[in-house]
Structure formats: C-alpha cells, structure tokens
Amino acid sequence: MKTRLVLKPGQRGTERLVKKYGAALVCVRYRYDAESGQRLKTVELIIEKTDWKPPPVRYATESLVPVQISASDLVLRAVIKAAGGRWNPDEQLWFVRYSNIAGTPMERHIPADAKPSSNAT
Numbered sequence: 001m002k003t004r005l006v007l008k009p010g011q012r013g014t015e016r017l018v019k020k021y022g023a024a025l026v027c028v029r030y031r032y033d034a035e036s037g038q039r040l041k042t043v044e045l046i047i048e049k050t051d052w053k054p055p056p057v058r059y060a061t062e063s064l065v066p067v068q069i070s071a072s073d074l075v076l077r078a079v080i081k082a083a084g085g086r087w088n089p090d091e092q093l094w095f096v097r098y099s100n101i102a103g104t105p106m107e108r109h110i111p112a113d114a115k116p117s118s119n120a121t
Helices: 015-024 074-082 105-109
Strands: 002-007 025-033 038-045 064-067 086-088 093-097
Touching (some): 015 038, 074 093
Antiparallel strands (some): 064 093, 086 093
16 A cells, blocks of 8 residues: 655645644545555544653764674674774774764664763774
C-alpha cells in the first residue's frame, strides 16, 4: 500500500472532515492498494492530550562521545571515520563529536553508560 497524498486541515479536500472532527484532525491521507485496486482515505486524530516534559539533553552538541564498533565491522568503521571519528586504543572505543552523528543510526552504537569526553586521541 502506498501513500500518495497527505493533506493538512483546511486544505482543499478536507472541509467535511474538519467539520466532523474539528481541532482533533491532524491530517488526511490517501493510500492506494495496488493488489485490491482501491483508494483508501484515512484520518489521523488527536485522541488525548497530556503534559509531557522532554528528557534532558544527554550530550552537548560539540562534546566527544564514545562509539563502540566491532573490529570486524568495516562498513561502520568507514562511516565513523567519515564522521570525523578517532580511534582510542587505550579505551578500545571510537570518539566523535556528537553533532556529527546526532540523529543517525550511529547513535545506537554509543554505550548506554557512556560519559561525554572533552578530549580524546
């Protein structure tokens, strides 16, 4: 199934749904199912609002963070090198600026108990 069109409330084609759902309407999606030959119209609704406080920032943008990569994983090693990572043989870890890997799959390789470092070789 493929989504081809996403409309926000107030755009042409959403008038009736805005009347029906009001401020709870987030968007309208048109999805196409090639197998059945059908177009499906779906809506996304807000069903609950609660207070939420974002978690504190774990690492400063320019801090050096450790990244653990298996020695045999040549692809990830190339990726971390391209991001400016440096190998620290004493700690057996790569160190890279957090801003270079923030929001990428490389973030998953930061050890859970890792502490940022201001200097790494």
